[in-house]
Each structure stands twice: as C-alpha cells, then as structure tokens.
Amino acid sequence: MMTKFQPQNARELALVALEGVVEKGAYSNLQVDQLLKKYPLADKDRRLATNIIYGVLQHKLTLEYWLQSFVKGKRLDPWVKTLLLSAIYQFHYLERVPDWAVTDESIKIAKRRGNPGIRKFVTGVLHAVLREGLPDLGKINNPNLRLSLQSSVPQWLVAELVTEYGQEKTEKVLQSINEPAHQVVRVNTAKTDMETIKEALDKMGVEYHESQVAQDALVITKGEVITSSLFESGKITIQDESAMLAVESMHINPNDKVLDACAAPGGKTVQIAEKLIGGHVDALDIHQHKVRLIEKNAQRLGVGDRVTANALDARKVNELFADESFDKILVDAPCSGMGLLRRKPEIRYTKTLDDSKKLHQIQLSILDAVAAKVKKGGIITYSTCTILQQENDQTVQAFLTKHPEFELVKTTTARKIKDNRHSLTLTILPSDFNSDGFFISSLKKGI
Template sequence: MKTKFQPQNARELALVALEGVVENGAYSNLQVDQLLKRYPLVDKDRRLATNIIYGVLQHKLTLEYWLNAFVKGKRLDPWVKTLLLSALYQYHYLERVPDWAVTDESIEIAKRRGNPGIRKFVTGVLHAVLRKGLPDLRQIKERDLRLSIENSVPRWLVNELTTEYGEEDTEKILQSINEPAHQVIRVNTVKTDLTTVKQTLDAAGIEYQESQVAQNALVITKGEIISSDLFKRGEITIQDESAMLAVESMDVKPDDKVLDACAAPGGKTVQIAEALTNEDGHVDALDIHQHKVKLIEKNARRLGVGKRVTAHSLDAREVDQLFADESFDKILVDAPCSGIGLLRRKPEIRYTKTLNDSQQLHKIQLAILNAVAAKVKKGGIITYSTCTILRQENETTVQAFLAEHPEFELVKTATARKVKDNRQSPTLTILPSDFNSDGFFISSLKKGI
C-alpha cells in the first residue's frame, strides 16, 4: 500500500472489507462488524460503507459483466478490479450519490494505493463508463445466462431452481434475493411480552410492522435496534421470521426434554428454552466447536434461560457418547446446509457453493438424522430444518431417512400463524419470494408408538 489506509473514508473502508471477503474468503457479516468496530464511522458514512459492501457482493456478476465491456479482459490487480466494481455499483444503484463524488474518491483511492499508471487507468475506465453508459443486459439472448448475469447468481443455481420450481417461480426467487434483508426481532417471553416491547419501540421512535409469518415477532422498518436497551437487557433477540418457525412448529411443552442437535449460535436453543417453563423442562444443545458452545451459553444467559440449557461440544453424529436411547420428547435437527435460502443476508455464498456441495451435505444431514433417531421417545417428533431451498438437502434427505426408518412417519408441519397451510405437502418450504424473508425448510418426523 503506497500511503496509509484512511479508515475514516467510507469508500476506502468498503474496499478493504470487500478485499477480505472476495480475496480471503471472510464472511461478509463478520468482516463488516469487525471493521466498523475497529474503525467507527459517523452514521451516514457507516450506512454508505455497508451499502457498498453488500451491494457489490450482491451484484458482483452483473458488475463484472459491465466492467468487462470497458477493460476487454485486461488482467487487473484484485484491489483495482474491486475498486472499479464498487464505483460501477454506486453509479448504477445509488441514485442519491452524485457520479462526480464516486469518480473523484475512486481516483483518489487509486492514487493513494497504486502508481500513476493505475490512477490513469482507473480514471480512463470511469470516464468511459460515464460517457458510454453500461451495456444493456436485455441484449443477452440465452435465458439462463441472462438470469445469471441480471441477478448475479451462478448458472448452476439458475438451472437447479428452474428444474425444481419452474421458470416463473425461479424468476421471482432470483429477483427477491437482491432486495434488502429485513431486520426482525423476536420478543423474549421470559422477560417481557409483545405489547410492552411495542410500547418501548414507539417511545424510542423505532418503526416496525408485526410479522405475518411468526408469532412474537416484529419487522423493524426504521431505527437502530442492536444498540437498544431492549436488546441489551435480553428482552428481544435478532432472528429471521422463517427461522423462528422451526421451533414454533415443535409445539414445545413446559416439561419437555429437548435436544437441539446442531445448535450454534443458539438462536433456536433459546427459543426452545423460553417454552420450558416447568422445572423439569430442559434443552441439551450440541455443536462441534467449543467456541460456539460458549456462544450458545452466552446467548442463553443474556435471554435469562441459562439454567434451562446445557451446551455440549459434540458432533451430532456421535450422540451415543452422551445420551441413552429415548432420552428426548423432541429433537431439532437444524442441519448444516448450503445456505441458499440466506443469499439476501450472505450474498457471497452464491459464488462459493456448488451443486456438489449440496450433494455432500445431503450425506451429512442423513447421517445426523440416523444418529439421533434412536434418541427420541416413541410418539416423539424429530423436526428437521434447513436454511436452503434445494430439494437435494430437504425433501430428498427426508425421504432417504424415512426409507431407512420405517418407524417414523412424516406429519404435516404446522405453525402458529398457519403459514402456507393450504399446501399439499406435509413439509413446509418458505421461498425468499414468499414473504421477503429467508428461505427455509421444515419437516416433522413422528416416531411410532
């Protein structure tokens, strides 16, 4: 780096964050959180930096297609390419940001970080873009390629979604995943109630809508919630509407013994624990990594349910090491998955996942279900859920499990708000386009008596 990094500059901070994600494989949400804690920005600049980071990641294939028209396949230093992509993103998607501001600051960053030749190159490209305009994506004739570039998703995913859901639903899904993600809170009924939380939000000037998807949930439409006293006191927690439905569907009773087999960071664990109001009720939560076990415990303490939760460092496939057969009334397997339902929140995963990853995950998911099958009591239910919408990891996994375990039957998944209750399938799939929430899959596997 030619001169000292200027972290107070929103665009330069965004560039550094994007380098971490694109070049080093960092998770976007962690990278953003770490950089903004280390280099705090005023609110306006923080919003700009965050917008650029997630925007470039969401629209990366689109931006690369546009950029290629101006660089003609020229080999670029990674940071130079990322700088140009971020400028194109701002030109096209940020209507309130003047083009001259984007151009001037991008050239200044190129000047600080590179040599005169790089500065001159960046200047030439940006001026050419402003002079000629960006290529029209509608000129791409092949449907799958056009959808891939328009929505910035790999072609394999376009093909797979089209096979599974048809052309019309695929286009709706792809359009929805680049819309802004909602911030949703779930009210912690151990410490407060929905009415009280609404009153507190009203007094603080935080705007919200009641969730159409999950009970005790509010969609925040304006205002900062993570720094609020409600969050600090553990009266609310951040959780997507779709993700809440897995535990909702379990219908946890006050004295149930529950296993959360793939628990970290513990959002569903504490949701289960809230319902365990009898002193006999308890939830055991598993995760492979010790640091994530501590995260589960921290989450449980913050929400006031620490005594109802025991977290273990254990691979769910090794449950025989800790638990006897028929130890639990209910088991939640919120399985490791490709995360395709989370593209709105974690846009970078669309470029790293492959169909083969999904096939390998199916094997792991089935192994976990096979391992925990004996641990649920007769008449009990295993709730199997994922945050993907690929059937290879959802219906295919469930059917493979049922084929090996005739003692289980698939029963209809029900939620408090009767979400998609008129569907034909007993399993519940929430597409990102259904409610502008995360994509999610839930199934309920009942063990015969």
C-alpha cells in the same frame, strides 16, 4: 500495500471490507461488524459503506460482466478490480449519489493506493463507463445465462432452481434475494411480552410492524436496536422470521426434554428454552468456542438454567444420551445456506451443486444418529436454511426409507403459514414473505 488509509472515508472502508470477503474468504456480516466497530462512521457514511459492500457482493457477476468490456481482458490487481466494481455499482444502483462524487472519490483512492499509472487507468475506465453506458443484459440470448447475470447468481444454481421450481418462481426468488434484508427481533417471552416491547420501542422512536410470518417477531423498519438496553438485557434478540418457524412448529410443552442437535450460535436453543418450565434443552455443536456462544446467548436471555450445551458432533449422540431420552429433537442441519443469499450474498459464488450433494449425506447421517434418541410418539423436526430440494425433501424421503418407524406429519406454525399447501413439509422461498428461505419437516416416531 495500502498507504494513507483513510478509515473515515466510507468508500475506502467498503473497499477494505470487500477485499476481506472476496480475497480472504471472510464472512460479509462479520467483516462489516468488525470494521465498523474498529472504525466507527457517522450514520450516513455507515449506511453508504454497508450499501456498497453488500451491493457489490450481491451484484458481483453482473458488475464483472459490465466491467469486462471496458478493461478488454487486461489483468488487474484485485484491489483495482474491486474499486472499479464498486464504482460501477454506485453509478448504476445508487440513484441519489452523483456520478461525479463516485468518480472523484474512486480516483482519489486509486491515487492513494496505487501509482500514477493505476490512477490514470482507473480515471480512463470510469470516464468510458459514463460516456458509453453499460452493456444491455436483455440482449443475451441464452435464458439461463441472462438470468444468471441479471441476478448475479451462478448458472448452475439458476438451472437447479428452474428444474425444481419452474421459470416463474425462480425469477421471483432471484429478484427477491438482491433486495435489502429486514432486521427482525424476537421478543423473549421468558422475560417480557410483546406489548411491553412495543411501548419501549415507541419511546425509543424505533419504527416497526408485527411479522406476518412468526408469532413473537417484530420487523424493524427504522432505528437501531442491537445497541439498545432491550437487546443487552435479553428482552429481545435478533432472528429472522423464517428461522423462528422451526421452533414454532415444534409446539414445545413446558415439561419437554428437547435435543437441539446442531445448535450454534444458539438462537433456536434459547427460543426452545423460553417455552420450558420444568423441561430442559440439551444443545450440541461440534466446536467448543461455539458452545460458549450458546451458553452466552442463554445467559443473556435469562434461560441458562434450562440449557446444557456440549461440544459434540451430533453423529456421536450415543456417547452422551440413552435411547428414547427426548420428547422432541431439532435437527437444524448444516446446509448450503441458499436461503440466506440476501444476508450472505458471497455464498452464492463459493458453493457448488457437489457441495449440496455432500451435505445431503451429512444431513442424513445426523438424522440416522438421533433417530433412536426420540421417544415413541415424539417428533424430530428437520430444518435447513436452504431451498435446494436434495437437502430438504430428498433428505427427508431418504431418512423415511431407512426408518419406517417414522412418518411424515404436516408442519404447522402459529400463524398457519402456507397451511393450504399440498405438501406435508413447509418450504419458505425468499420471495414468499421477503424473509430468508427455509425448510421445515416434522418426523413422528410410531408408538
């Protein structure tokens, strides 16, 4: 039980957040947001706490491997293990933070939270790490195990990526997922335009550059925008560059009737709605509280009158819609999320290859259900935020085998991303543009 918790201490707050994610299964981004709202820190401390939280989660397998040789199989209380992992992370990865400061703070936390024996143990381990140095990962002979520990990714995922993409691409992907995620905003063209937003950001002292990936996107390099009036008034919204491409590739016409079959929290729904004048988008999600999120998002961005959100499993679309009701359908399907490892590092430790196989079946059942709802000549855009091919190209091919009335057409985007590729589908690897990994395909129904 924690005593004398000091929430103004960045390292202690990071420890509490890590406990929530590692022990209780909380999502890292939600856990960080909730704690920093409850216990606001100065900018410098907030950056340190956030860095420690995401850093420990990103490098967890690496840190655990290093820690093993110093604790020699000793059973540790979970919080003690997490404290030691966070200290080793800071020793190795945070060059500007002095080792003495990490050691001193970690020992103080151990003293506040534990008994004298725990404080003494933590002190001994940390001094041993600094004295002896960390084991050399390069000396591990098994190449997949070495790559797994160097990138802190489970061996099954390393093996799967090597099989699908080859050794060289896999190494680039695994290196990129442990780099910091960009903050990206999309300009809401229903309310404003790119030049107006640029001028406003300039006045705020926010530094940015135009995205090379998505048309209406700006990559923020310095400054805070989520608390700004631009965000609150719905003139901008937060969305990754790769995620914007799914709607971009739909080439929405102003009068289109569109179905967003797996919509929450509504980022792509509102992106569709922004393009509509006279058209309408129906958005579905299985959970009522997420439907409210979609509606809230649409209201903030000023497109609420163009959106109808319903709590419905996409596999039950017959309950609401007649056949051939839509010009275009987006199926941004439930997936393993293996393209999001930079933003949600913890999911790499909880997902399995079997999970991916089960998701393939769910994805296929959603596509089967919505197939009849698109008009002849219309397109179903199938997308995921994973880079595992059994959830991507294999799902598409399985659908086409069952539905010969559809054909695969080339996915194209405003900035002609990877237009010289051989495949008709579009796969964005995390290493391609330092954005999220994403997959998009375009399935056209015959006339």
